[in-house]
Amino acid sequence: MSAGFYFGVEVFLNGLMAGVMYSLVALGFVLIFKASGIFNYAQGVMALFAAMTLVGFQNGQVPFAHLINTIFGTELHHFGWHLPAFVAILMSLGVMILFAYIVERFILKHLVNQEPIILFMATIGLAYFMEGFGDLMWGSEIKKMDVGIPQGGNLWIEESTAFLGGDGFYGFYLDTLDIYATVIAAILVVSLVVFSKYSKTGRALRAVADDHQAALSVGISLRTIWVIVWAIAGFVALVAGIMWGSKSGVQFSLSLIALKALPVLMLGGFTSIPGAIIGGMIIGVGEKMFEFLIGAPFLGGATENWFAYMLALLFLVFRPQGLFGEKIIERV
Amino acid sequence: MKMTKFAAVAAAAITVASPVLAELVFPSLSYRTGAYAAGGIPFADGYADYFTLVNERDGGIGGVMTKVVECETGYNTEKGVECYESTKGMGALVYQPLSTGMTYQLIPKAAVDGIPIHTMGYGRTAAANGKVFNNVFNYPDNYWNGASAVVNHMLELNDGDIKGKSLALVYHNSAYGKEPIRTLEILSEKHGFKLTLLPVDHPGQEQKSQWLQIRREKPDYVTMYGWGVMNPTAIQEAANIRFPMENFIGIWWSGSENDVKPVGAAANGYKAVSFHSTGSDFPVYDDLKKYVVDAGKAAGAGDQLGTVVYNRGLYAAMLAVEAVKVAQSIHGVKDITSVMMRDGMEALVINEEIMTAQGMPNFGPTFTVTCENHGGPGTVGVLQWDATAETWNMISDYKPTDSEVINALIEEDSMKYAAENNIELGCK
Numbered sequence: 001m002s003a004g005f006y007f008g009v010e011v012f013l014n015g016l017m018a019g020v021m022y023s024l025v026a027l028g029f030v031l032i033f034k035a036s037g038i039f040n041y042a043q044g045v046m047a048l049f050a051a052m053t054l055v056g057f058q059n060g061q062v063p064f065a066h067l068i069n070t071i072f073g074t075e076l077h078h079f080g081w082h083l084p085a086f087v088a089i090l091m092s093l094g095v096m097i098l099f100a101y102i103v104e105r106f107i108l109k110h111l112v113n114q115e116p117i118i119l120f121m122a123t124i125g126l127a128y129f130m131e132g133f134g135d136l137m138w139g140s141e142i143k144k145m146d147v148g149i150p151q152g153g154n155l156w157i158e159e160s161t162a163f164l165g166g167d168g169f170y171g172f173y174l175d176t177l178d179i180y181a182t183v184i185a186a187i188l189v190v191s192l193v194v195f196s197k198y199s200k201t202g203r204a205l206r207a208v209a210d211d212h213q214a215a216l217s218v219g220i221s222l223r224t225i226w227v228i229v230w231a232i233a234g235f236v237a238l239v240a241g242i243m244w245g246s247k248s249g250v251q252f253s254l255s256l257i258a259l260k261a262l263p264v265l266m267l268g269g270f271t272s273i274p275g276a277i278i279g280g281m282i283i284g285v286g287e288k289m290f291e292f293l294i295g296a297p298f299l300g301g302a303t304e305n306w307f308a309y310m311l312a313l314l315f316l317v318f319r320p321q322g323l324f325g326e327k328i329i330e331r332v
Numbered sequence: 333m334k335m336t337k338f339a340a341v342a343a344a345a346i347t348v349a350s351p352v353l354a355e356l357v358f359p360s361l362s363y364r365t366g367a368y369a370a371g372g373i374p375f376a377d378g379y380a381d382y383f384t385l386v387n388e389r390d391g392g393i394g395g396v397m398t399k400v401v402e403c404e405t406g407y408n409t410e411k412g413v414e415c416y417e418s419t420k421g422m423g424a425l426v427y428q429p430l431s432t433g434m435t436y437q438l439i440p441k442a443a444v445d446g447i448p449i450h451t452m453g454y455g456r457t458a459a460a461n462g463k464v465f466n467n468v469f470n471y472p473d474n475y476w477n478g479a480s481a482v483v484n485h486m487l488e489l490n491d492g493d494i495k496g497k498s499l500a501l502v503y504h505n506s507a508y509g510k511e512p513i514r515t516l517e518i519l520s521e522k523h524g525f526k527l528t529l530l531p532v533d534h535p536g537q538e539q540k541s542q543w544l545q546i547r548r549e550k551p552d553y554v555t556m557y558g559w560g561v562m563n564p565t566a567i568q569e570a571a572n573i574r575f576p577m578e579n580f581i582g583i584w585w586s587g588s589e590n591d592v593k594p595v596g597a598a599a600n601g602y603k604a605v606s607f608h609s610t611g612s613d614f615p616v617y618d619d620l621k622k623y624v625v626d627a628g629k630a631a632g633a634g635d636q637l638g639t640v641v642y643n644r645g646l647y648a649a650m651l652a653v654e655a656v657k658v659a660q661s662i663h664g665v666k667d668i669t670s671v672m673m674r675d676g677m678e679a680l681v682i683n684e685e686i687m688t689a690q691g692m693p694n695f696g697p698t699f700t701v702t703c704e705n706h707g708g709p710g711t712v713g714v715l716q717w718d719a720t721a722e723t724w725n726m727i728s729d730y731k732p733t734d735s736e737v738i739n740a741l742i743e744e745d746s747m748k749y750a751a752e753n754n755i756e757l758g759c760k
Contacts, residue, residue, distance in 0.1 A: 007548055014540050066633045073628065077635075132365070139633070140369040142564060144594045152572045152598075173547055175540075175572055244537070248568065249594030253367045253535040253561040260538065291541045302505045302531035304541060 003168035017178035019284020024240040025261040026276040035229040042127035044258025051241030058088040085147035096234030145245035263312035269325025354667035359419040366406040378645025380631035388623040432508040458745035460707025471708030473607040479512035480733035481712035495524035498551040505531035536562025543569035563591035571598035588640040600719035612638030616691030703759035
């Protein structure tokens with residue numbers, strides 16, 4: 001086989017792993033949509049906020065320092081500590097759980113029985129509020145995420161595959177961070193599926209997802225379920241924030257990774273956890289292979305963003321509910 | 333109740349009766365929010381702090397106080413135009429759009445309104461031809477100077493011969509990122525190096541395909557025209573594929589602390605071209621501390637002093653202040669108008685004596701603006717990042733770029749613009 005063939009395989013593998021990174025974001029959307037029928041526009045901003053909070057805790061940054069300094073004339077910036085990553089992650093998780101409670105208490109509670117479009121609009125408002133709030137709390141400079149996940153091409157894979165394609169091939173390049181992300185995503189999906197199927201709370205979540213009224217009639221608290229779902233989505237956002245933040249720094253654009261999750265959701269379906277992973281992989285491989293085979297050589301490159309949506313549209317035409325989504329038939 | 337009414341009437345009477353104090357107004361189209369805030373904040377802070385310093389230390393310019401009117405654009409062209417429209421009536425003297433897209437929209441508007449635009453190191457490069465673009469200035473450098481400086485640096489590293497070498501341009505897939513392509517294509521023909529173009533879509537945090545291509549094709553050098561998150565992502569990807577960092581050279585918009593610090597030690601040795609100095613080892617910083625920071629008058633959080641983009645804002649403000657002085661001298665008026673400001677900018681001379689007097693010795697290149705040349709000298713230096721010390725070090729003085737190639741391109745593009753817009757060539 002020629003080096004070109006192996007480079008194609010390399011692009012394919014990297015596409016799979018890029019897809020897993022997209023899936024990490026898509027998972028948060030699926031969880032909330034599945035349980036409450038809300039398309040959570042704020043999911044990307046939640047990932048940004050979670051990552052900012054984690055880095056802030058880790059570096060001992062004083063929250064709202066700028067605001068405090070302006071009002072009181074102080075010069076606060078840092079507490080002077082550096083927390084271990086694990087402790088900072090736990091504290092950030094606590095903040096995301098608190099966030100879930102606040103969202104339910106101040107937004108969702110007041111919008112019970114409203115049209116889905118109203119709930120969607122509420123999440124748009126929440127997203128913009130969170131953007132500003134995050135900036136005010138932690139500042140808008142680009143921060144380094146360091147939770148100990150190594151980055152860079154995996155040398156072992158590179159060296160042990162270099163013999164495959166002759167002199168012009170340098171071995172498969174796979175980013176160690178992407179490998180970690182794949183393992184974490186796999187653990188996350190298995191945990192979520194197990195939780196959903198075998199735990200009491202998971203069964204309650206599924207009951208609410210199937211029928212709100214029926215779930216309420218058997219004593220399941222809709223409000224508690226919403227808090228739990230948003231807290232889990234917050235945890236998924238934290239994981240996505242850690243992986244993407246390690247890749248490109250913690251900064252505002254993290255919130256835009258939601259744009260990468262949309263075609264994944266269109267393709268995998270809005271209600272399937274495994275669908276988010278499979279959809280992500282199809283989108284990742286599709287866009288990377290298209291760029292490699294057609295985009296870069298013939299179209300001048302930068303085709304990935306639009307091709308992902310085109311691929312998702314193509315699937316939509318034949319399967320509107322997505323690959324793994326539930327087909328909804330409403331009788332009139 | 334009666335007292336409240338009385339107080340309101342008295343306040344209104346005082347307002348009406350007071351003589352209007354003259355002010356020199358400098359709108360700042362800033363972006364402290366959004367995807368590019370990390371770059372917008374230090375520039376806006378530096379720009380505002382210099383004018384505060386001039387007010388506090390010198391009592392304004394020629395005795396007339398300055399006023400910075402900030403308007404948030406979020407790096408959004410439409411919002412930028414709205415900001416322009418809402419501030420131009422306040423007596424705006426000069427605009428710094430800080431966005432190439434915005435600059436393209438404002439050029440025709442500013443020409444009608446008679447307000448000069450200064451696009452330092454960005455914007456429409458052909459605006460260097462002052463006979464066509466009477467109201468637009470892009471001294472001391474433009475994008476094409478930057479591209480030529482990268483090639484010159486390659487020449488320096490290879491004893492003047494880069495025939496057979498290869499250069500990849502990783503660029504923001506926007507009007508800004510595409511600016512150097514033509515220049516680099518001509519320079520590749522002239523010097524015989526191979527050029528590969530690698531666009532990256534906004535915002536640029538997913539660049540795996542581009543860097544896998546770089547790994548496959550192994551170019552000798554990579555240059556980058558990026559902004560925002562695209563920069564640290566590219567530098568991280570370069571480190572991931574073990575691309576030699578000393579052969580990776582960014583434009584000035586890809587050469588700040590924001591671009592290298594998130595990458596950590598792996599960014600060591602990364603280079604960027606520049607048209608001004610870095611760090612805070614200048615006398616002006618002593619004044620800033622005394623009159624601005626310690627007085628509690630610093631813009632923003634006051635935590636950007638000494639950063640690359642803060643220095644750029646400072647430098648832009650210093651050039652604006654010097655142009656006001658020239659305008660005041662030409663017209664014999666202290667409270668100048670935007671039309672007078674334009675004249676001041678066109679007659680601006682920046683030499684070492686002036687920079688030293690402002691506490692900024694050797695801060696930027698020396699130059700003289702003329703009607704024919706609104707673009708300045710086109711001399712560019714090279715910076716290199718030291719990740720251990722976390723400092724940018726200037727490794728090359730301001731050196732000339734390929735004026736033969738660049739001037740021909742400026743002439744061609746500006747003439748095309750003049751023909752399309754029925755502009756009568758000439759000096760005002």
